[in-house]
Amino acid sequence: MKKLLSQITFTKREKFYVLTGTSAVVLFLLIQFLLLPLFDAKAKMKRSIHVNERRLKEITELSADYQTFRDNADYITTALTRRDKDFTLFSFLEKQAGRAGVKTNITYMKPSTATDTGPYRESSVEMKLEEITLKQLVDYLYFIESPRELVQVKRISIKQSSRSQQYLTVLIHALTYL
Known part of the structure; x- marks a missing residue:
């Protein structure tokens, strides 16, 4: 195979085309398998961060609501224990x-x-x-x-x-x- 390659001679123009074609293929492979997955991962990460920020905000609001309900329940329990037992x-x-x-x-x-x-x-x-x-x-x-x-x-x-x-x-x- 090496012998065959050494016997092939390219003109300047052919060398330019082969080099350009090889460069285009390498560039395509770099874009396809390195850059595009990187950009997709970055976009996916941004979406995930946005969704998780919304979830965190909702959890914080629910936590505040829960604490309010909890305080109200404690207040009701305290008031019920202070009230006369025969209250109607x-x-x-x-x-x-x-x-x-x-x-x-x-x-x-x-x-x-x-x-x-x-x-x-x-x-x-x-x-x-x-x-x-x-x-x-x-x-x-x-x-x-x-x-x-x-x-x-x-x-x-x-x-x-x-x-x-x-x-x-x-x-x-x-x-x-x-």
């Missing part, structure tokens, strides 16, 4: 109605069955008050919205009384955790 939402609302001077205006009070919400049971009472003034309503809401007793108003509907313009008819749905 129905009697609490009735007592606060007497305190606000609207006990005689209660048309009805309907306790709902307690539903489980995670580790706690939710107890609620729907009540209707008729012929009360705005001041009486505000006082009553102030008394029943009790963070200490974990009582909150879930829903309220206020209408002007049909008998007199100065009075209101109010439907309150209050709830607490047991």
Whole structure:
């Protein structure tokens, strides 16, 4: 084979073409097997970094949400242990109605069955008050919205009384955790 190659002589022009062709093939192989994979890997790495940054941001947000829920659960647990053992939402609302001077205006009070919400049971009472003034309503809401007793108003509907313009008819749905 060496003998055959030594017998072949190239002209200057042929040597130029062979050298150019060989250089083109070597350049093509370098680009195909070195540069393109390198650029692909770099682009893939950038995409991966971007995706992982988004995931990290989402995990950080979820961690903050979890910590908030955890703090709220701890607060609820602490408040429940401080509350009287014989506490009922129905009697609490009735007592606060007497305190606000609207006990005689209660048309009805309907306790709902307690539903489980995670580790706690939710107890609620729907009540209707008729012929009360705005001041009486505000006082009553102030008394029943009790963070200490974990009582909150879930829903309220206020209408002007049909008998007199100065009075209101109010439907309150209050709830607490047991």
